[in-house]
Amino acid sequence: MESHLLEPAKLGSFWSNSISSATCLIKVLNEQTHKPNPPISCLGLSKRSSESSSKGIQKKDLSRILRTDAAIRNVERKANSKKYNRLWPKAVLEALDEAIRNNFWESALKIFELLRMQHWYEPRCQTYTKLLMMLGKCKQPKQAGLLFEIMLSDGLKPTIDVYTALVSAYGQSGLLDDAFSTLDDMKSVSDCQPDIHTYSILINCCTKHHRFDLIKRILDEMLYLGIECSTVTYNTLIHGYGKAQIGSSHPDVFTLNSFIGAYGNSGQIEKMEKWYDEFQIMGIRPDVKTFNILIKSYGKVGMYNKMSSVMEFMEKRYFTPTVVTFNIVIEVFGKAGEITMMDGYFKKMKHRGMKPNSITYCSLVNAYSKAGLIKKVDSITRQVENSDVILDTPYFNCVISAYGQVGDVKRMRQLFLEMEERKCYPDSITFATMIQAYNAQGMPEAAKDLETKMINTKNYSGMSKFLPWFLATLFSCHFKSFLACFYDLTNYMGNTIAL
Secondary structure (H helix, E strand, O other): OOOOOOOOOHOOOOOOOOOOOOHHHHHHHHHHOOOOOOOOOOOOOOOOOOHHHHHHOHHHHHHHHHHHHHHHHHHHHHHHOOOOOOOOOOHHHHHHHHHHHHHHHHHHHHHHHHHOOOOOOOOHHHHHHHHHHHHHOOOHHHHHHHHHHHHHOOOOOOOHHHHHHHHHHHHOOOOHHHHHHHHHHHOOOOOOOHHHHHHHHHHHHHHOOHHHHHHHHHHHHHHHHHHOOHHHHHHHHHHHHHHHHHOOOOHHHHHHHHHHHHHHHHHHHHHHHHHHHHHHHHOOOOEEEEEEEEHHHHHHHOOHHHHHHHHHHHHOOOOOOOOOHHHHHHHHHHHHHOOHHHHHHHHHHOOOOOOOHHHHHHHHHHHHHHHHOOHHHHHHHHHOOOOOOOOOOOHHHHHHHHHHHHHHHHHHHHHHHHHHHOOOOOOOOHHHHOOOHHOOOOOOOHHHHHHHHHHHHHOOOHHHHHHHHHHHOOOOOOOHHHHHHHHHHHHHHHHHOOO
8 A cells, every 4th residue: 555645735635624535544554554553463363372472462452552543543534524523622632642652643643633623622832743753753754844834824833842843853854954944944033942952853863864974063053052962962972973883984083072072071081081092093083173172171170180281292293272272271270260370371372372362361351350360350451452352242241240240330331331332232141240230339220220221222142042040140149149150151152162
């Protein structure tokens, strides 16, 4: 029997209330349209199979399967008529859940259409998500796309889960261009940005179809958006590259960086070093990014001697450290409060003729501010004013926060005005920092005026994403607690993007 596909030309007839008459669904369920439960002979109930049947499916399981199939067939049969629009909700919903659970995609779609005909029906994104996930498992990307259009016609606004399910449906069938296109659609919706779950599913699809060339694009995008890999993401990468190594594909330096990055970021230093050695034996040569990953991983766990050893090794092997390399070292020592070491590497960076960037200065200002060295912050701002470095909003946020912490409201205002001169628009961090500083200095009117300006400002970047969190922070913590959160966020946003 040919697979029954719901062609676009037949979309109206299928999804409308006047569904064309179908053959008996017993035939549909017994044939290979959606691979139903195995025939009785496959269940160990054939002649002379008493021993194997005892090991196979039990009678109660068989009874449950038969009841399930009967319920699905009974409800599905009513989908071929317009008159069944006042059915008992429980019967329809249970039949739909069973069809989805068993991946009976044709039955599920027909029952779903019957559901949409009911007078009590209310469209829900959760239902569409379940159907889309099922269609992905059944390799039915065309049906997934049509279902998504139906959801829009129902007046529903897609959620992150819906988009992620659609990405999965396309990706599992190898339609990666469509999956990436759906991802772009997600990013165009303000309150529906892709999360780590979305990217992990897309990475998994790429590894399954051996499209390792696309994984770097995904990881770079995650870094740019500030989305950190989860354990699931790392396991997916390791599993995917491991299978590729067994097959026809060969590991390369990107594979090496993915492995050591996965273990290093999670603090598993011994495994990171083990895999580094393994790849060396395979003949995979490291690059500068490899050493940057090693340095950052050692820095996260406080292994500063090994950080220095990596830097020395780079020198001996003629790997020139980059601005990113020095930024990582400066950030690590700054967070640890090792001001002398941080200053030493900053000087070494300039002696090598490397030009510090906004991320470099952010790390320095944050470290000096936490150490209470406001005069050194003054020195940094003078250096910046006399240079042609391109400044950004995160830099001004760091400096404004530093002066706000010591109560220098005048200097804080000057920097705020300077932002506009340099075309760096204030964001939620800028406003929240200044409002908290005004409140700490007993200036509620100034704080109120700035809060009003924040709400009315249309040009700040990222406000909608962070505003709820910052407003909550403003009224729930002391200034130092707020600054601690601020330092973590600015370092996270700035330096992860650079790496």
